[in-house]
Amino acid sequence: MIAVGALARFQDDFARALLAQDDAASPALATLTAQPAFAIYRNSVMKSSIDALQANYPAVSRIVGEEWLRAAAAIYARDALPGLPMLLQYGADFADFLARFEPAAELTYLPGVARLDRLWTEAHVAASEDALLPTAAQQLASGNFFRARLQPHAATRWAWFADAPIYTIWSRNRSDDAVDGDIDWRGEGALLTRPQDSVQWRALDHAGCVFLDNCAAGGTLADAAQAALEVEPDADLGRLMANLLEAGAFSRLDMNT
Amino acid sequence: MTHFLDAGLGLKPQHYDAALACSTAGLWFEVHPENYMVAGGPRLAWLEAIRSKHPLSLHGVALSLAADTEPDAAHLKRLAELARRVEPALISEHLAWSTWRGAYHPDLLPFPRTTEALARVADNVSRTQDALQQRIAVENPSHYLKLDGHEWSETEFLRELVRRTGCGLLLDVNNVYVSACNMGYSAEEYIDAFPGEAVMEIHLAGHAPDPRLGNTLLVDSHDAPVAPEVWALYERLIRRIGTRPTLIERDDNLPAFDVLLAERDHAAALLRPPVAEAA
Structure with a gap:
């Protein structure tokens, strides 16, 4: 018999483990994260989020290149998964992120370009x-x-x-x-x-x-x-x-x- | 409201013009409603144009029916508004969770099928059907992980869900094949045990071996034609339960519209008696 709230606890642990870089962060799910298949969920959640940002910021992507954009998007996504399932609207504050993103410091025009990509979506x-x-x-x-x-x-x-x-x-x-x-x-x-x-x-x-x-x-x-x-x-x-x-x-x- | 639906196709933006021009009888299209939850503009206009020529199915990925919380009221409202606008022949969702504590995890995540979870999913399905004023179909997901704590088999869990809520089911035959391979059970036994009378829709799709682990782990990748083994399971299924609206799902590595239409025609031929020759 599993105690009341077990499903919520499972989901808290699972959600944390999806984004964790270190499996020790979720000891309750050690038997899951130890399975190679857990990477399918990890990869899928990150890939869909990164794909969405790349699709929503095409001019930024073209300027910095796909590899750079996807690396930056991974950092953004790990910190802020989509809040809404309409991925077309994901990354509303990506321009602000780029403005304080150290590796983009010399590309002073990049946040402005991101802002226009966002206005296109709007x-x-x-x-x-x-x-x-x-x-x-x-x-x-x-x-x-x-x-x-x-x-x-x-x-x-x-x-x-x-x-x-x-x-x-x-x-x-x-x-x-x-x-x-x-x-x-x-x-x-x-x-x-x-x-x-x-x-x-x-x-x-x-x-x-x-x-x-x-x-x-x-x-x-x-x-x-x-x-x-x-x-x-x-x-x-x-x-x-x-x-x-x-x-x-x-x-x-x-x-x- | 009755529609003549035999075999349909997932609708991709690249195929809008061809889909709009196509006049194949019995053809219908399925979309993810989340991609059309916008205030206005070209996306809705495209969808309404397609809807004016073909029946539509809304196949949601974000209601998070298996999350231990009620469906997000704003999301349910958006879905209901879209449904009012396009009057879908079918609305479906997944036996999975994705949105949790305000974050959307863009995937269909697993959970232990406990009696506690069954009560929660049943409540969420009922709330959804009440909000939509329409019966929904709940889909069996693909499985990759060996989870502890299951108290119900998936087919019995779904049978009980149908009994409690009156919902229908969407049987994804490719998911059955992928899950059976990954979890080590018989796909035929699963297909034979599935509550056939509740099936409102069937999905067929392609899969691929995991890039790192090979054939020991199959991924429900939707990037290839339907595999022969999946066609065989499909024929076994419809021999038992009869014809049901059947969808070819293809999301990646997209071929020309005509190639997908030919795959769809194959399913349509199997649905029409007398049952055509095997694939």
């Missing part, structure tokens, strides 16, 4: 809704532009990186037809959108990122425009609006509310 799985058509610009022109509000589409993501050309590095490593050539080392931002249900990306300047930050926070276009001009006094807001609308960055226009 855009990919976000809720579906219709994007506002570029013709909305006419509606804007006919109404009170400054009191209008634009709602970013659920799948729209953006990020500004002040210190490095993260967008160029990321986009060159995200697709198979990567281009070479010199990179102008300056700050860059990125815009990811999902028109027609497929994630697309383009560069976005600092003013554009700040503009979207304001729209997302519920600000009027007057607020958003002012904030954008504060970071880039020469920003061409007309061109920015056209660019954002063409990319399908918004889902709704509220005039005059």
